[in-house]
Amino acid sequence: MLPTTRFTDPAAVEAWDSWFRWRDGSGLRDLDIDATWWRVANALAVVEGPFSPLLVRHLVNAFCRWSLLPDERLLQYAGTDTRIEELDSPAAVLNVAAFVSSPLTGLARFDRDSFMATAGLAVHLLDNALTLFSSARLPVALSIGVIGLTDAMRYLGCPLSSTEAREHAREIAMCLAEGCLRGSVLLASERGSPVTPSERSRLAERWRERGMPESLVADALAHGVRHTSLTAIQPHPRLAALANNVADAATPARYPTWQAPAPAGGPMQFSAAQGNLLAAMQPWIDAPIRTSGISRAEEAPRI
Structure with a gap:
């Protein structure tokens, strides 16, 4: 049985109701946040044909645990x-x-296997x-990133300026790179690859430099x-607000009210320690880490 989504911050409820809750001329269509998850998961899983129910359950399970949030x-x-009409740069x-078990205790740890999956x-x-x-046409550049990075460090008991925090940040980035690569290879084996053998050989140098398993x-x-x-x-300030107001990894400071999205010029505060965490992650991130600007959802009209 799938868990029921729990809101723990009023800002998250406001973010969902204002930006992501489906309503139309007949009234509210998403009666609760779980209805939003099922709506999105069912729409995306239609590609799977008879196997769609399995993917729906995987997606809803990740959504309702706040571990994965899709494009705004x-x-x-x-x-x-x-x-x-056209989903560019998804x-x-x-x-x-969400991947720190036993947070704020001596047993706290980062669940790297679940994170990679x-x-x-x-x-x-x-x-x-x-x-x-x-x-x-494929390949298309995907933008899979993180939120809640500084929250995770707090759960793990690591001061942001510590060497341990930077080591955790590197591990998180490496796991993100490996998990995404595994997903990309698995889909290529099932759906085909648009990447030529010569391009694969060039990419293999990058994968080995990042310490990806030889297998x-x-x-x-x-x-x-x-x-x-x-x-x-x-920056994904609206997704960070929705996920119970965790810190946006690219603009780590929370915003004082959910009504005030990230200013176009950059975050309200960005400490050197937070910048060092992102710098530690950069070698495993395909695109240059961006710490200012607005997310695509802020360009779109509100429902």
């Missing part, structure tokens, strides 16, 4: 009467804080979304990958 445009429009985020699920989610809502590199060379660029850390 998918949360707003997937499964509604509003069509997504994004998803993993909430690192969820990263692979994010690739699957976005590949399906591209099939449904994009006319672009995974061998699989990627044999089966190919669906997408050559998978990871990007960029």
